Amino acid sequence: GCGKKTSASAVKHITYWHVNAQTQGGAAVDDLVKKFNDTHKNIKVTAKYNPDMYKGLMQNLQSAQASGKVPDITQVGWAYDNYFASNFKYMTPTDAAKKFDGNNKFIDTNFTKRTLSFAKDSKGKLVGLPYSLSTPVLFINKDILSKYGIKEDSLATWEGIKEASKKIHDQSGKYGLYIQEPGDTWAQQGIMLSHGADIQKGGKAAFASDNGVGAYKYYQEMVTSKLALHTPWAQGMDSFVKGDVAMAFTTIAQTSHIKKSASFNASAIEAPHFEGHKTVVPVGGSMLAITAQDSEQQKAAWEFEKWMYKADAAVTWSKGTGYLPPTKVALESSAFKDYVKENPMLDPAVKTLDNAVPWTSFPKKGLQAEQAMIDARDKILSGSDVKSTLGTAQDKINAEQK
Amino acid sequence: MLKKKLNLWHLLLLVIILGSIFPILFMVSNSFKTLRDSYGTMLNLIPLRPTFENYLLLNKQVNLLGLTWNTFLMATMVTVGKLLTGLLTAYAFRSYQFKGKMLIYLIFVSTIFVPFTIVMIPNYLVISKLNLLNNIVGVALPQLCDATGIMIFLKTMEKIPNSLIDAAKIDNIPNRKIFFNIVVPILKPSIVSVGAIFFINSWNEYVWPTLILKDKSSFTLPLALQNYISSEGGTNFPLAMALSTIMVILPLIIYLIFQKYILNSISNSGLK
Amino acid sequence: MRNKNNKFLPFLYLLPTAILLIVFLVVPILYTFYLSFFDWNLIAPTKEFVGMRNYLEVFTDPVNQKVILNTLIYIVFLVVLNFVFPYFISLIVKFFISKMQGVYKVLFFIPSLFSLVVGAMVFTWILNPVSGPVAYILKNFGIAMPNWSNSGILAITVICFITNWKVFGYNFILLLTGLGSIPKNIIDAAKVDGIPKWRLIWNVILPMNRGIGIYVLILTIVQGLQYVFTPINVITTGGPYYGSSNMIYQTYLNAFVLYKTGTSSALAIVTFVIFLILLFIEIRFVERKAKNYA
Amino acid sequence: MSESNATIELKGISKKFKKNTIIDGLDLFVNAGEFLVLLGPSGCGKSTTLRMIAGLEEQSSGEVLIDNLNRNKMKDDGHTIAMVFQDYALYPNMTVYQNLEYALKVHKVPAKKRSELIENVLETLNLVKYKDRLPSQLSGGQKQRVAVGRGMVKKSKIFLLDEPLSNIDVQLREKARDEIQKLHITNQQTIVYVTHDQLEAMALGDRIAVMNQGIIQMIDIPENIYNQPTNLFVAKFIGTPQINIVEVALENNQLVLNGTPIMQTQELNLESRNYYIGIRPENLRCSKNRQTSLSLEVKIENIIDYGRFVQMLLVMENGQHLKAVVNNCEFKVNEKIFVTLEQTTSLLFDPATEKNLYWGNHE
């Protein structure tokens, strides 16, 4: 752009990387970006969709960094929090607020302490601003449940779920439960946490405790006795939607898909816990991080970011994706409240948010650590001994944390 | 006795045809169902309530024309490139004697054996240095030559009698003209069939374009498919199937037009 | 008549190909080879030299060992499904039926027009062990479909079947055309001598068609291992516990999921070496004729 | 030796490919132990006929009988018929020895007997030193001998050969021909031998069947085929240079060519109309001077000395050409000479039916 300096320098072009496919809020992103561009003549945002979720985005970011053409603002999945922080150049929201606003007001007024804690790295530094929030919930097929006389409130505990599953399985041959099995152990961590286990303690993996082992033993037994279905995520959800599985423990982000495809009476309830423990789940979703290098670009990115957190923008986003809005204002806005009323399945997630903790992300070789936990899950579900498997995984992770 | 045996073989072949065609019918039929129906009436090959909804929605959500155009352009570039380099290389091998010919030929052939994972990262870096990210040229560039093409063309050319080239040499026809006026027309059947295969493969390409094309406006059809396969948001199967159906239209047309060539000269042209 | 620049002309013709190959193939391979001696995550400013450690890991790490074993299983399955099976069918079509050959050819080829992404998607639906059409149909007969995604070997089988769906027609045509170039009179001669067909096929036809046979066989292995990448990625992501991963997918996993470029590069190089051994076989048997061009 | 020889009979055979009728109502009987040559121009249906006898091609209608048994109902153990294919059809992956051995092995001939039979044939055909070579390592002539050997070794009742010498040069061909003849004398198989080479046909056949367009034009011993062809086609097809054909009119008991009488026909009982006279080049009597009042004056347009004989191209006054063959030539190009046609060495054809009229002697 050397030719026409006057107009070119007036308009800042920034790119925004996201993971939202058409089935998952892609349209909402397009909508928001268009609105922003229409109202901000001096900034032009281009949104780029990255397939294969946060992992795919991280791959692309990796290659982009290697080639020197990074985006200006990007979504970062929680699981990549530490990895992102230690490998990429970014501007913290705190720095941005200080540099462009001169104060921290924006951050303080919009986010609760708890919410902000999700976006901190292992050293306690705020890497980005929380953008989408999710929690696991228990989706239920009310038709099946009522057919076998199962009460919803009996499903508040994992023990209750087991009993219900047994009933269903014995009488119909169908599976009682499906727990999501993606390329992470987010949901499984939620089960362990709700059994009083810790995933990490003092920067070290600690999930191989008795509580952790107990939770996994429960899970393993459900699978081996055919009460729970063990299959990749997409197939598991298909089975739930088709009515072959009565309950699905998965992210709230599946809401709109379930609503559109299920021909039974579907509903959602809060994530269960084990008897004698309370529900604790890792939060899902992503934050927005500024990766722009040039100060002008950073400024434009910050401006766009702040606009995205405006209540109606956040609610639009929420409606499009099924995620919960990240800011206090939006969460309490009447627009969102009306929305939840129309979509009662969202309600349990909103409630669970109060019991959410940051998603464990190990500071060193975090990706390998996550992989070790996935490997452990897969091994246990194929029947290997819970205690030793978890122990090995824990040792492996800790060996790399030194 | 003899007749009975024949029927049994036909039965086996029929089973294979059913096996290969059923998934396609399944795909097409589901593209005319709503999401809910596709879950509810999966086994019905003929939709109970056929709907164009998916196609209309697709048309609204993505720029079908643009996607098709991108895919077409990319596949055309790749095809033309592979054909040209293949023909030129094969012609050089066919018509000239020079030192190290066998070695060069072997190096060329061995490229078939390079797993794509080995070159993925470095090639990505080269393309981005060339400022060709988000550009279908960047997708096409590293694929402009292909050892399979070289092999097939060489083997077809070996079947052209020497005397034909000699006859032209006696008449003092320049090399360039021998190539374009005599060799290329003779190779037409293999050019068409190999070209069609190149085009179809390139049209369906997935992994490499995923790395290079990030911008929706530069997407090819298979990449757009990713919009509808999401683990998080759930896969919208009917929409994906509608897009798949649209995706196969052009390859199918090409196949139907050049079917004779393709079926008779994939290997007729060589490979032996 | 004699062209002055004759000596350079062939190299001029070879130039475009050569440049493309050097830039996009030779240099990248060398670079990958270089990377295989380092520990690096693709973006860190420094690479740590580790000597042969990455190679050691390829052969000693139990996961990698499992993946190498899987790769062998894939090879066996691919050879059976994508080579032996189409070969058998092409023999049937060529020698055991007289009518409808054209129809079979046309129809068998159609799946090759589809993208494997589409194939993988459709098949995950169709083969959903609990809720897919096949499972429902089997259930009607009282058969419970095994939950194939829980078993490495079954997952590999299903993935191989998916590539078989796409590749069968193409390989079938290749092999059939190869058989077509066998002179008819040899078959007639055998007929007059009262030689049973399968015997003739085994003793004469297969040996005669060996060139294209080996070509397709090697293509089946080399391309097959890369073809299965897409269904693995879409359906199992290598699971359960690397049960369906192969060396190609593992290379990708190490590079782009775990960002272990060193291990990934070492795996890639080892894969390449295996392929080169196959190439050597191909040269011995198929390219033999090309030798007189040396 | 073959246990006994077999007869071959084709009864009203027709063969259609799609809509083209290639052969239409063909009848043929081959005696046990006979050497029959099928002779005809390219594409006339020789191979098709042979293939029907071998059972490789199904006739569209009619019957093929082998020893009075229907070919299709026969259980062939591979011993009844042997066939040599025009283009060898050797198994390329087997050595010469293995090629000869294969059928015997498949049919479980004991190893000892097998090797005896094969060694024998290899010797007869002078192939012993090539026995371990692959077909690709043999010259054309050697391949052909292997192909014949593969047929021989079976000692079948019937031996079919489809232009087995067509790819071989003249010198080798002569030798091969002699060998095949010797073979027939010792083995006495029933042989059907296809060729388009008339010299070969004349040299080998007990009888020759001349085919054209799927019809057997004449079947007889070689002398009769050459000297008494039943029709114009046979007359023209046999003999090089070709027979001379001139159109004449019968006027006043004389055959008249363009107004010039060339032959007396007093004793014959013929209608007065137009005829064709056929006379072979070697039967034209040439002389410097007029021999009889019926001699024709011609000019020599061209003389080719082939060494053993000399061929002259003669032109008549009306511009028509005649070819003459003489052993020694005392004439020069452009010289005018006289030719005489004699009734005993000439043939008379009906222009309409093209049939030989045998000067009215037999019908």
Next chain:
Amino acid sequence: MSESNATIELKGISKKFKKNTIIDGLDLFVNAGEFLVLLGPSGCGKSTTLRMIAGLEEQSSGEVLIDNLNRNKMKDDGHTIAMVFQDYALYPNMTVYQNLEYALKVHKVPAKKRSELIENVLETLNLVKYKDRLPSQLSGGQKQRVAVGRGMVKKSKIFLLDEPLSNIDVQLREKARDEIQKLHITNQQTIVYVTHDQLEAMALGDRIAVMNQGIIQMIDIPENIYNQPTNLFVAKFIGTPQINIVEVALENNQLVLNGTPIMQTQELNLESRNYYIGIRPENLRCSKNRQTSLSLEVKIENIIDYGRFVQMLLVMENGQHLKAVVNNCEFKVNEKIFVTLEQTTSLLFDPATEKNLYWGNHE
């Protein structure tokens, strides 16, 4: 018409393929306007020689001169030489007309002149009605004519033809031969014509060069080639059935075959040692009764009646065979007859050098 004809001269040409010497020190001079036939067995180097003249193959040593100019230094505009390839080498993607036109078009012959030339050739070769067909739609004979036509249309000084008729059957071949001869008479190009067919060679050549193993054995007019071959190879290669060769000893001014004198040699000036006698089958005089004291008694082993002539296989007392050709045969198989060899029709060869000794008359 060609502007003027050119001479061709090969001086000490050798040709090696890798380590095989195919041609070694070949000298050949072709006169302007001459029709030279290169005759020899398969693989003897005929095509290679022709290709070196055409400049398609580089000689390993020696010089090729066209009109006294070095072939390789010549600037060829594509007009000097035309060549017809053994396997037609027609451009399969071009019609007959386009095949003839292509070279002219590339060399920018004006459209009008082009079409004139082509129409002319098409007419000469009887190809007018096929002019829009592709080669694949032509029969073998038609293709061959197009190949010749493509050579003709260039009106080059030199016309090289490599076995242009080898793929055609006897009848057609005779016709094509006549046409080529007519062509030569009108155009008077310098023609080198390769064949392995001796009849063709005799019919066409002004002179014939007989080649074997890369060496020209003899170059002369056809009559001399047949009647006075310089050596055993030429004698054997020319003539069918092959010349009879018998080994004899000169004893007391008589040639003696196995103790039986067969010829007087009084007037000759020859050493007393062993010789080969060559006598062509048609020159053996056969009779029922002994003609002279030198007649040999033989038994008839086999008689083949070829119609125009009869060939007899004779066996001498010592088991050696002779072949005789007679026009009419009054003999029977197994009959004993007498043959007489005459010096005037016999050839004498030196067994060591295999050279013709011309009865000592010329050396």
